[in-house]
Amino acid sequence: MNSIDQLRFAISDRINDGEISPSHITLMLLGEFQKDVSDFLKGSNRDVDPSKVLVSIEEGSLAFVATGLLAASTLWADLEHLKSADSLNSIDSKRAIVVERWQSLAQKNPHRRYSVVNQLSQILFKVDSTSNFCKEDSWVQVEKYLHGIVFDIGGNTKANVHIKLENGETLPPIASTHDYLEKYGQDRLYRPALLHVTAEENLLTKELRNLSLLAFESHQPSYDDYEFNIMVERGSKAWSEVINSSAWLDDLRGSRA
Amino acid sequence: MKASVLLDTSFLISLVDRNRVNHQTATQYYKLLLEQQLPIYFSAIVAAEFSIKQSITDLPLKNFRSVPFNIPHSI
Numbered sequence: 001m002n003s004i005d006q007l008r009f010a011i012s013d014r015i016n017d018g019e020i021s022p023s024h025i026t027l028m029l030l031g032e033f034q035k036d037v038s039d040f041l042k043g044s045n046r047d048v049d050p051s052k053v054l055v056s057i058e059e060g061s062l063a064f065v066a067t068g069l070l071a072a073s074t075l076w077a078d079l080e081h082l083k084s085a086d087s088l089n090s091i092d093s094k095r096a097i098v099v100e101r102w103q104s105l106a107q108k109n110p111h112r113r114y115s116v117v118n119q120l121s122q123i124l125f126k127v128d129s130t131s132n133f134c135k136e137d138s139w140v141q142v143e144k145y146l147h148g149i150v151f152d153i154g155g156n157t158k159a160n161v162h163i164k165l166e167n168g169e170t171l172p173p174i175a176s177t178h179d180y181l182e183k184y185g186q187d188r189l190y191r192p193a194l195l196h197v198t199a200e201e202n203l204l205t206k207e208l209r210n211l212s213l214l215a216f217e218s219h220q221p222s223y224d225d226y227e228f229n230i231m232v233e234r235g236s237k238a239w240s241e242v243i244n245s246s247a248w249l250d251d252l253r254g255s256r257a
Numbered sequence: 258m259k260a261s262v263l264l265d266t267s268f269l270i271s272l273v274d275r276n277r278v279n280h281q282t283a284t285q286y287y288k289l290l291l292e293q294q295l296p297i298y299f300s301a302i303v304a305a306e307f308s309i310k311q312s313i314t315d316l317p318l319k320n321f322r323s324v325p326f327n328i329p330h331s332i
Contacts, residue, residue: 142327147296166259166296194322201329221320223291228284231315235273238311245270245277252306 005070005119007079009037010063012113020061030062036098037064043092044205047072079116082125088135093205096135102127138203145217146171146195150188154181161185161213163195176213184216194219261296264321266306273311291320301326 299321
């Protein structure tokens with residue numbers, strides 16, 4: 001087996017005054033750790049297919065040893081990045097989320113430790129209460145128009161809109177108010193909609209968060225001969241002094257001397 | 258995924274000015290896009306260029322999908 005074909009993910013903690021091990025672990029913690037390891041291996045691009053990764057569960061304290069990782073190029077590149085604490089911006093966003101989650105848990109519990117080790121027993125990175133993996137703030141405020149199908153709307157305590165975009169992507173809930181949805185949100189369920197929203201967008205991952213509905217917009221494109229003719233009448237006058245529109249635009253954009 | 262188009266300023270000038278060489282072609286494309294119900298995107302940058310000579314309110318804005326200019330577009 002190649003030395004870069006295998007990784008050992010270990011978690012250490014104490015439960016009821018005993019070190020966790022394959023024979024002493026809660027079902028929930030086992031499930032969470034299994035999911036974290038799976039998410040880390042997959043990354044955003046499914047660099048690794050978890051259904052094809054063989055795992056053995058070992059002592060010390062509890063470890064998953066995953067094999068068959070040779071072709072996972074971004075995984076190994078990210079592990080190289082993780083040697084540096086300021087690496088979370090440089091690695092796959094899904095893997096960064098796992099590391100952040102481990103760090104958050106370890107900071108709340110000094111017994112909790114995670115490590116990832118290769119087949120040569122070299123520690124590739126570890127997370128404990130002293131870890132300081134950090135990420136630059138890469139979120140900016142944006143305004144967007146979103147087109148999709150509303151698949152849930154309203155709510156008892158929080159009034160929000162759930163939308164599936166035309167590309168199949170499902171966004172986080174879009175916050176609104178009870179008053180607005182009562183007035184403008186009726187008869188929109190399972191129908192196409194155009195939503196004008198504000199949000200925060202991650203410059204690195206393009207992920208959106210903290211979405212807020214400004215308005216449902218009307219959008220029913222259609223050709224109108226009368227309107228078109230008025231537009232052309234006005235446009236033909238407005239642009240009459242511009243002989244060469246390409247040259248005019250080049251000048252405007254500063255690309256001509 | 259459904260096809261879509263992003264309007265550029267040259268296309269809009271050809272569409273609105275009957276004296277442009279490509280006016281008929283632009284008109285045919287415009288009608289076809291609406292007939293096929295293909296999304297037509299209209300960016301804030303194009304709006305800024307076009308409005309130097311003509312108000313964008315002359316355009317059939319209800320047929321376009323607005324693309325606001327955000328920080329991620331600048332990098």
